[in-house]
Amino acid sequence: xxxxxxxxxxxxxxxxxxxxFSDWFTQLIQKAELIEYTNVSGCYVLRPRCYxxxxxxxxxxxxxxxxxxxxxxxxxxxxxxxxxxxEKEHVEGFSPEVAWITQTGDTKLPEKLAVRPTSESIMYPSxxxxxxxxxxxxxxxxxxxxxxxWEFKNPVPLIRSREFLWQxxxxxxxxxxxxxxxxxxxxQFYADVYKEMYAVPVIKGIKTDKEKFAxxxxxxxxxxxxxxxxxxxAGTAHNLGQNFSKAFNIQFKDKDEKSKYxxxxxxxxxxxxxxxxxxxHSDNKGLVLSPKxxxxxxxxxxxxxxxxxxxxxxxxxxxxxxxxxxxDVRIEIDLRETSPGFKFNDLELKGVPxxxxxxxxxxxxxxxxSCRRDTGKKEPIKIIDLEKKVPKVLEDIHSNLYKKAEDYxxxxxxxxxxxxxxxxxxxxxxxxxxxxxxDKDCEDWVKTKTEGAKIICTIDEKAKGKCIYCDKKSDQVVxxxxxx
Amino acid sequence: xxxxxxxxxxxxxxxxxxxxFSDWFTQLIQKAELIEYTNVSGCYVLRPRCYxxxxxxxxxxxxxxxxxxxxxxxxxxxxxxxxxxxEKEHVEGFSPEVAWITQTGDTKLPEKLAVRPTSESIMYPSxxxxxxxxxxxxxxxxxxxxxxxWEFKNPVPLIRSREFLWQxxxxxxxxxxxxxxxxxxxxQFYADVYKEMYAVPVIKGIKTDKEKFAxxxxxxxxxxxxxxxxxxxAGTAHNLGQNFSKAFNIQFKDKDEKSKYxxxxxxxxxxxxxxxxxxxHSDNKGLVLSPKxxxxxxxxxxxxxxxxxxxxxxxxxxxxxxxxxxxDVRIEIDLRETSPGFKFNDLELKGVPxxxxxxxxxxxxxxxxSCRRDTGKKEPIKIIDLEKKVPKVLEDIHSNLYKKAEDYxxxxxxxxxxxxxxxxxxxxxxxxxxxxxxDKDCEDWVKTKTEGAKIICTIDEKAKGKCIYCDKKSDQVVxxxxxx
Numbered sequence: 001x002x003x004x005x006x007x008x009x010x011x012x013x014x015x016x017x018x019x020x021f022s023d024w025f026t027q028l029i030q031k032a033e034l035i036e037y038t039n040v041s042g043c044y045v046l047r048p049r050c051y052x053x054x055x056x057x058x059x060x061x062x063x064x065x066x067x068x069x070x071x072x073x074x075x076x077x078x079x080x081x082x083x084x085x086x087e088k089e090h091v092e093g094f095s096p097e098v099a100w101i102t103q104t105g106d107t108k109l110p111e112k113l114a115v116r117p118t119s120e121s122i123m124y125p126s127x128x129x130x131x132x133x134x135x136x137x138x139x140x141x142x143x144x145x146x147x148x149x150w151e152f153k154n155p156v157p158l159i160r161s162r163e164f165l166w167q168x169x170x171x172x173x174x175x176x177x178x179x180x181x182x183x184x185x186x187x188q189f190y191a192d193v194y195k196e197m198y199a200v201p202v203i204k205g206i207k208t209d210k211e212k213f214a215x216x217x218x219x220x221x222x223x224x225x226x227x228x229x230x231x232x233x234a235g236t237a238h239n240l241g242q243n244f245s246k247a248f249n250i251q252f253k254d255k256d257e258k259s260k261y262x263x264x265x266x267x268x269x270x271x272x273x274x275x276x277x278x279x280x281h282s283d284n285k286g287l288v289l290s291p292k293x294x295x296x297x298x299x300x301x302x303x304x305x306x307x308x309x310x311x312x313x314x315x316x317x318x319x320x321x322x323x324x325x326x327x328d329v330r331i332e333i334d335l336r337e338t339s340p341g342f343k344f345n346d347l348e349l350k351g352v353p354x355x356x357x358x359x360x361x362x363x364x365x366x367x368x369x370s371c372r373r374d375t376g377k378k379e380p381i382k383i384i385d386l387e388k389k390v391p392k393v394l395e396d397i398h399s400n401l402y403k404k405a406e407d408y409x410x411x412x413x414x415x416x417x418x419x420x421x422x423x424x425x426x427x428x429x430x431x432x433x434x435x436x437x438x439d440k441d442c443e444d445w446v447k448t449k450t451e452g453a454k455i456i457c458t459i460d461e462k463a464k465g466k467c468i469y470c471d472k473k474s475d476q477v478v479x480x481x482x483x484x
Numbered sequence: 485x486x487x488x489x490x491x492x493x494x495x496x497x498x499x500x501x502x503x504x505f506s507d508w509f510t511q512l513i514q515k516a517e518l519i520e521y522t523n524v525s526g527c528y529v530l531r532p533r534c535y536x537x538x539x540x541x542x543x544x545x546x547x548x549x550x551x552x553x554x555x556x557x558x559x560x561x562x563x564x565x566x567x568x569x570x571e572k573e574h575v576e577g578f579s580p581e582v583a584w585i586t587q588t589g590d591t592k593l594p595e596k597l598a599v600r601p602t603s604e605s606i607m608y609p610s611x612x613x614x615x616x617x618x619x620x621x622x623x624x625x626x627x628x629x630x631x632x633x634w635e636f637k638n639p640v641p642l643i644r645s646r647e648f649l650w651q652x653x654x655x656x657x658x659x660x661x662x663x664x665x666x667x668x669x670x671x672q673f674y675a676d677v678y679k680e681m682y683a684v685p686v687i688k689g690i691k692t693d694k695e696k697f698a699x700x701x702x703x704x705x706x707x708x709x710x711x712x713x714x715x716x717x718a719g720t721a722h723n724l725g726q727n728f729s730k731a732f733n734i735q736f737k738d739k740d741e742k743s744k745y746x747x748x749x750x751x752x753x754x755x756x757x758x759x760x761x762x763x764x765h766s767d768n769k770g771l772v773l774s775p776k777x778x779x780x781x782x783x784x785x786x787x788x789x790x791x792x793x794x795x796x797x798x799x800x801x802x803x804x805x806x807x808x809x810x811x812d813v814r815i816e817i818d819l820r821e822t823s824p825g826f827k828f829n830d831l832e833l834k835g836v837p838x839x840x841x842x843x844x845x846x847x848x849x850x851x852x853x854s855c856r857r858d859t860g861k862k863e864p865i866k867i868i869d870l871e872k873k874v875p876k877v878l879e880d881i882h883s884n885l886y887k888k889a890e891d892y893x894x895x896x897x898x899x900x901x902x903x904x905x906x907x908x909x910x911x912x913x914x915x916x917x918x919x920x921x922x923d924k925d926c927e928d929w930v931k932t933k934t935e936g937a938k939i940i941c942t943i944d945e946k947a948k949g950k951c952i953y954c955d956k957k958s959d960q961v962v963x964x965x966x967x968x
Binding site for chain 1: 520522523524527528529530531532535536538539555556557558559560561562563564567579580581582583584585586587588589590596597599606609610613614625627629630632634647649
């Protein structure tokens with residue numbers, strides 16, 4: 001690399017290594033033009049390349065739930081304080097983070113309005129009007145919207161921002177069994193979205209009582225173990241039991257003519273998922289993403305010296321582009337007036353999954369020179385084979401990313417039986433697998449002794465030993481790690 | 485109609501006539517299960533049947549602008565007060581309606597945050613970072629989001645609500661000409677969306693300086709003249725000139741190496757459009773909507789007495805449903821345990837465009853009995869012809885609604901030359917067409933003398949006479965009406 005190019009790369013590329021995790025991440029998302037900071041701390045701009053990812057996730061998940069019978073709605077952003085106060089645990093969980101509207105124009109409001117941190121308390125008063133009989137159930141509604149949670153922890157774009165976009169499903173059933181079955185189904189939908197769209201494997205589990213959603217009976221979670229050695233909650237489905245139906249007086253007349261409180265779920269997947277996917281796959285050169293969510297999947301880089309070459313090369317590039325568009329490939333030609341070397345670095349930084357170089361020599365050989373972002377592997381592809389091969393390469397990039405992430409997860413699980421083993425595992429950025437007696441004190445001690453790691457979730461495996469902290473018989477298998 | 489049915493209809497149907505407009509409208513949208521009121525005045529729930537409409541509009545418009553090169557983004561909901569203050573006219577226009585966040589949790593914020601009433605002032609600080617050179621232009625971004633405007637006028641669901649959903653496009657160009665051309669294109673897109681999706685004809689015009697967007701040089705508008713005799717602003721595109729680029733210091737280095745302020749547009753279409761379409765087509769029986777935006781386009785009503793009949797009828801209904809689904813018809817079977825008469829009234833109330841009745845006699849004749857919501861016209865259709873005929877009938881309903889609305893508009897324009905003629909026209913709920921000298925005083929007098937009618941817009945016709953108010957030579961042809 002020439003000195004000038006090196007300098008260019010230094011300024012434009014990422015100067016932090018992936019193991020200086022947070023610095024690497026914040027540089028990456030800005031330089032890859034995904035995120036822009038604003039003057040409001042904790043609130044960020046989702047730039048077009050980033051919002052595009054969200055649109056793909058919306059399409060995928062929206063299709064799944066609509067096919068399953070869920071309907072979309074929109075409830076107001078603003079929640080009267082008195083509504084928020086109705087479910088005790090819920091308000092305790094959320095009120096420290098609520099952004100309050102106290103004034104409109106110059107006029108003080110008679111009652112403060114919360115900007116929704118989540119919509120249970122604005123939706124369920126309507127539910128109590130709509131639900132009268134077992135015939136009205138199940139009621140399964142979802143909304144795509146923004147929410148605000150004014151957290152005090154250090155904000156990280158996408159991962160922990162004070163405003164984020166999400167979907168929130170709110171469903172009501174006659175029986176506990178139906179509700180539980182649905183929550184499990186949604187948890188699986190989330191796992192599927194991560195696998196199909198982000199090429200990210202998740203862990204499915206259940207949150208401990210301490211970590212569950214404020215007001216829920218049980219939170220089913222999907223968690224991702226990231227290369228930083230920390231877990232991130234990826235999507236959750238909450239069994240609310242009858243807590244909210246009692247608090248909001250939702251009752252239905254059942255087939256036996258008796259009035260009953262129904263069983264509810266709420267479930268959400270947010271733009272945090274974008275941050276998780278970026279953290280999982282990206283590297284020191286910049287963004288790596290599945291082609292499924294990349295706005296540009298293939299970029300043709302034309303290489304030429306003379307005007308005559310330029311004309312020929314661009315003509316061929318245009319032809320390739322049109323043909324691949326017909327295969328539903330999102331493809332563009334990089335027409336910027338900069339050197340090919342600059343473009344290669346920049347396209348790597350921005351995470352374009354496949355680059356096709358087309359120069360005079362290639363043209364003569366009726367080929368392009370392809371370069372995969374995920375592996376860096378370079379090979380010539382005959383132009384005549386592009387329509388067949390490119391979609392396959394894109395599929396293969398997705399599978400390869402998933403496989404790598406799965407291998408990473410598998411090889412970083414560390415089975416621990418004692419506290420020293422646990423502390424060591426956490427220090428080594430492992431995902432510790434342990435057993436636990438279900439006692440909240442032991443859970444607290446785990447956090448204290450590991451300096452911040454927590455029980456991420458319990459998993460569906462039979463416990464057979466002793467609790468990681470105390471000597472009592474364990475009844476749960478759990479994952480323990482630090483988390484975002 | 486039997487007495488009982490009459491009573492049933494009285495309770496369930498709409499009790500106000502369409503000419504008691506506002507009462508009719510608020511009953512209609514609630515009874516047709518489009519809107520639910522909440523405890524926050526001016527904020528409403530968009531129920532599934534209503535949100536479905538918005539999803540169709542989003543799909544249609546999103547496709548148009550993406551094809552035209554616009555990209556979607558998401559900017560923060562919350563705007564620091566100091567940002568909002570940057571463009572003088574803009575802040576004067578919006579600050580009386582702003583909902584202010586002054587507190588998060590128990591902590592008072594150092595600077596108030598506005599819930600976006602529109603996003604110019606949060607987007608353009610980023611634009612000033614992103615735009616450096618003519619190569620960065622045009623920049624054409626759009627976002628789909630919610631906005632809050634705490635208006636003091638009496639709120640009307642969908643038409644004037646304190647929170648609404650919309651898209652806001654924000655674009656930047658090197659030259660005034662490009663910006664003006666785009667604004668005209670967007671105005672046409674809005675007209676097309678209304679025509680293609682809602683079957684509603686719009687008037688294209690330009691707002692007077694008094695009525696234009698706060699901070700704009702010029703507002704291109706689409707307006708709909710409604711059966712209530714009032715106009716509603718349907719979608720607007722604003723030429724912002726260089727007002728905002730100067731206020732937010734957006735500059736670019738042009739091809740001639742000189743620093744220049746670029747030219748900007750902003751443009752928006754909101755959920756108000758749903759209210760406009762409902763007001764335009766609906767009648768005393770309830771909702772009438774184009775099949776293009778109806779969640780259920782066709783409802784099969786099975787009619788039977790014996791269990792044996794039921795079995796046969798439902799089997800055939802299911803077959804019809806599956807066949808029509810293959811033609812992309814949104815079709816359902818009304819399986820509710822109520823009388824056919826109840827269902828007919830209810831389906832009319834809810835605006836299902838086409839009803840197919842299927843009874844034992846029809847089954848024998850291998851036909852269904854169809855009833856169109858728009859005309860009430862009933863006719864048998866052979867079951868074998870359904871796949872061919874139903875999509876055509878749905879198309880015809882759309883065209884018929886558009887034609888009726890166009891006829892209504894055409895036949896209600898009243899050419900006026902004097903103030904008494906104008907006052908008479910407004911009293912008779914006409915859309916007055918007049919000439920105007922462009923003087924703001926005359927505009928104010930028109931409003932005063934007509935008790936609230938205003939110049940809706942100027943239109944692209946040559947003025948040749950005198951101003952409607954003064955004796956001076958006119959230079960504009962305008963529409964005058966009351967408005968929402």
